[in-house]
Amino acid sequence: MVCCVNPEKWKKSMLIPVNELPPGGAQFILDDQALWLSSIDDFGMNCAVTSPLAAGVTVIPAKTGCLVHGRLTGKIVMPCNRCAEDSSISIASYFEEFELSPDGDSARDGEESRIITQNGIPILDLAAICWEEFVLSLPAxxxxxxxxxxxxxxxxxxxxxxxxxxxxxxxxxxxxVLLGLKLDRKSR
Ligand SMILES: [Zn+2]
Ligand SMILES: [Zn+2]
Structure with missing residues (x-):
């Protein structure tokens, strides 16, 4: 569900034309589980969603790109790194980042922008940003x-x-070491 002024088509792809954003920004909610599940599948991640994943995101346009901030929530299970049983992970993280337009005059070296140019129009890939934030929010x-x-x-x-x-x-x-146990001979 997208609030305010955005055309219907933006919802589906989460590809946002930056130059069509109102100056005060716009809010988006990525709660389509199909979107999350297809990325989990694409990246071959061994995890199951136990409480729906959702990102509430505000995108504010700026001269050289846009500011993206939002909140990510949900719950998943992944195999425990030591015993392979289910490990339940609650996700509740905030994020904020600035995405530079590809032709931004202060483009950072080697950093991939999530704004691509299509037919001269800068397009923000919001789903990609939310996916990255999801991966970053997981325990190592x-x-x-x-x-x-x-x-x-x-x-x-x-x-x-x-x-x-x-x-x-x-x-x-x-x-x-393999077991992740502390060596403590006294306890044996
Ligand atoms: Zn375990
Ligand atoms: Zn044994």
Whole structure:
């Protein structure tokens, strides 16, 4: 759902002609789950949406591009990095960035702009921006819990639920690193 003045076609693609934005800016809501799910699929991300993903975004045009700020919410599950069980991730992040037009006179080196020029018209790819913000909001190492004990590399037992006997005799520091365990011989 898009509020205010924007033509119907903008909703579908989330490709926003920057020069048609009102001077005070416009608001957009990206809550079409098909849009999010197709990106999750395209990027081969191993995650499932458990509470709808949505971005509420304000786009304010400026001389050299536009200011984009908004809020991202939702909930997903990803496999825990240690034990591969579901790790639930709540997303509630704010973002703000300035997108330069490709011909902006202060274009930054090597930084890809999300404004492309089509038939001389600068077009903001809002879906791409929201996708990037979504990826940035994810934890680098998803964990089911901060003290997840992980799985045994020998017998694959989930050590959160059960102990195993594989390494009881001779603790191997290389395995401990793999498991993400702290080496603490006193506790053994
Ligand atoms: Zn885990
Ligand atoms: Zn084991």
């Amino acid at each position: 190492v998803p964990l089911c819990s901060p003290d997840c004990k992980g799985g045994c590399p020998g017998c694959r037992t989930n050590l959160n639920n059960a102990a195993c006997v594989c390494m009881r005799d001779e603790p191997d520091s290389r395995f401990a």
